[in-house]
Amino acid sequence: MVAVIVSARDLGRSFDASAPLIQRLLTRAPRLTVRAVDGVSFDVTEGTTFAIVGESGCGKSTVTRLVAGLDTPTDGEVQRLGRMGQPLRTQMVFQDPVGSLNPRWRVGRSIAEPMPLSMDAAARFARVSELLETVGLVAADVAKFPHEFSGGQRQRIAIARALAAEADLLLLDEPTSALDVSVQAQVLNLLKDLQERLGLTYLFISHNLAVVRFMADRLAIMYLGRLVEEGPAERLFQAPAHPYTRQLLDTVPDVANPRRNREPLAIDIPSPLNLPPGCTFHPRCPLATDLCRRVVPELRSRPDGTRIACHAVTDEVVS
Amino acid sequence: MTPGSSYLRRMLDSDLIWQFRQAPAAMLAAAVLVLMMICAVAAPLIAPHTPFDPGTLNLMDSRLPPAWVDGGSATYLLGTDEQGRDVLSTIFYGMRISLAVGVAAVLLSVTIGVTLGLIAGWFGGWIDAVIMRMGDVQLSFPTIMIAFFIDGIAKAVMPPDLREMTRFSVVILAIGLADWVQFARTVRAATMIEKNKDYTAAARLSQVSSLKIVFAHILPNTLGPVIILATLGLGVAILTEAILSFLGLGMPPTQPSLGALIRVGNDLLLSGEWWISMFPGLALVLLVLSVNIFGDWLRNALNPRLK
Known part of the structure; x- marks a missing residue:
């Protein structure tokens, strides 16, 4: 049975990027807000990997923090459904393997941190040893400090903790x-x-498409805080419909065909402080029309099970 | 999770100990410091006389010069003061008071500073602003003036018979309260960095309470610079106490610290009895100098950027 365990509903998060109050009063500058995440909806199904891909600054990390509950959304909500009525328990593996472990704690203590307080010392020790072996380290590593490990080992310790x-x-x-x-x-x-x-169940964030292709069951492409395309990963890799997805896939270096003619993304990503009107992708989009410059496209479902936010792409299945 | 005995072995094997062995000045300072601490702590056992027991004093022996000067006596190695107290013994007892006041005052500063720094850094916002502005205001006065001020308030609110008894605590309070800001600033800055690190987020995801995160995760990661500041602060605290005592605001003549001894001898300096204030002065210089040299070395040794 397929069960959705986390559901993001019209998720939005704005940050206040205004200058300090006094400076604002002196220069009469208005308040500035950045919409890091805007109207993002998706479901994560139990036992699968849902991946979010996008350039840096597109808001994918903010989405993770919202789903984790480390940050509260300014709009919408995260429905944490959990398994069979139980509250949803989330853990996170972070990008930076240096900052994700307390440098003054032996790794055994870090790994044991999420374990319930009711567990006794012997049971904890046994479980920590087991987890270390699960991630390919040895039980003797419990007494070491994070600086004694390489980045990859530390990341595996962080996985053991999760x-x-x-x-x-x-x-x-x-x-x-x-x-x-x-x-x-x-x-x-x-x-x-x-x-x-x-x-x-994984919610996987990356900017590396090769990595995502290896991991993902479902894939969402994010651009400047919004989802532009979402669907089964293989489908999106085979037949990308949104012009941004297509350009993104086109930028992936290909070992088999290294000197092919690649379409570079024409201009730099716009500042999130000053988003273009209409579809935020239109300044970089080869298919942009007048409609795109005025109206924000909604994310709509297509017959092939994907969702897309684009005026230019029609519903007939492209291949 | 693991037996604690390996901590000691790791410590002795550490980089810090190795660096210590490479620094003769620091080793000398540490040796002098340890020696002076032993003299101070064991003063009742090793001092040749008991200078604060009036029964053992002989006024005939007053103002004797040091042993190697004409008229000196081998009984009183560094001479005697006005009341016939042995200067060497008073120095031992004086160091005891100076060190006790200094250590207690620094501990008080550290406790206040670390607590306020953690609160300011963790909560941020207006709580942070109030605490740090308080510190800024206090820093715009000289430390010694704050100490005067606290000392004055304590004198004003206490009945006269309590004043003598509580001198010790009041001096500690005055110096301790005057010096917390540097600790608060350091800990606040470190807290603001640590609380945004991923391991804190991981702890929050594991439903660890904020109090536990602050004490188990953040506090240990802010203590490195605090230890350095505390060592250097000990020198400052001892000096501040000496200044207070020299000006007659610190320890009373019945329990003289090094500063109070210098003050007593100072009146006699011009009449030729130089040893009464000179030797306690030298002891003070030596004490503070070793504390500072050791503290400086510690700061360099623990600073990764200077390696």
């Missing part, structure tokens, strides 16, 4: 982007393997 809570949902915020390519593969294989063995 597993310790037996969380329903693991939020993976670019878990491999700070790692070497060879180590990336190791960590991704581990995550994939754990998902198969333990039936884990």
Whole structure:
């Protein structure tokens, strides 16, 4: 049975980017708000990987923090449905393996942190050792400090900590982007393997399309705080419909065809402080029309199970 | 999770100890400091005389010069003061008071400063603004003036018979309250950095309470610079106490600190009895100098940017 365990409904988060009060009064500058996330809706199904892809600054990390409950949305809500009426437990694996572990705590203590307080010391120790072995380290590592490990090892320790809570949902915020390519593969294989063995659910954030293709079951493309396209990952990779998705896929370096003629994204990403009117993608879009410059396209469902926010793409299935 | 015995082994094997062995000045300072601390703590056991027991004093022996000067006596190695008290012994007892006041005052500053710094850094907003502006206002007065001020208030509110008894606590309070700002600033800055690190977010996701996050995660990560500041602050606190005592606001003559001893001898300096204030003065210089040299070394050793 497929069960949705987290559902984002019209999620929005604005940040106040105004100058300090006194300066604002002196220069008569208006208040400034940045809409980091705007009208984002998606469902995460149990046992699958939902990936969000986008350029830096598009709001994908903010979405994760909202889903985790580390931040509160200014609009909409996150429905944390959980498994069979239980409250949803989330854990997170962070991008930076240095900051994600307390440097003064032995890793065993860090891994044991999410465990229930009712557990006794012996049971904790046994579980921590087991988790260390699960992520490919040895039980003797419990007594070491984070600085004694490499970045990839630290990331695996962070994964062990996330597993310790037996969380329903693991939020993976670019878990491999700070790692070497060879180590990336190791960590991704581990995550994939754990998902198969333990039936884990992932919300996976990345800007790396190759990584996403390996991990994702469903994929959402985010651009300047909005979802532009969402659907089954393979479908999106096979037949990207939104012009942004197409350009994004086009930028992926291809080992088999290294010197192909790539369409560069024409101009820089606009400032989130000063978004273009209408579809925010229109200044970079080859298909932009007058309509695109005036009206924000809504995310609508298409017959092939994907959703898209674009005026230019029609509903006939492209292949 | 693991037996605590390995902590000691790790500590002795650490980079810090290795660096200490490479720094002769720091080792000398530490040795002098340890020696002076032993003299201070064990004063009743090792001082040649008991200078504050009037029964053992002999007025005939007053104002004797040091042993190596004409008229000196081997019984009183560094001479005697006006009342026939042995200067060496009064220095031992004086260091005891100076060190006790200094350590207690620094502990008080650290406690206040760390607590306020954690609160300001963790909560931010107006709480932070109120605490830090309070600190800014206090920093615009010289430390010694704050100490005068607190001392004056304590004198004004207390009945005369209590004043003598509470001198010790009042001096500690005056110096301790005057010096918390630097600790608060340091801890606040570190707290603001640590609270935004991912391990704090991970703890929040694991439903760890804010209080526990602050004490178990953030506090230990802010203490490095606090230890350095506290060491350097000890020198300052001892000096502040000496200044207060020298001006007659610190420890009473019945419980003289080094500063009070200098003050007593100061009146006799011009009449030729230089040893009464000179030796306590030298002891004070040596004490503060070793504290500062050790503190400076510690600051350099713990600062990764200077390596």
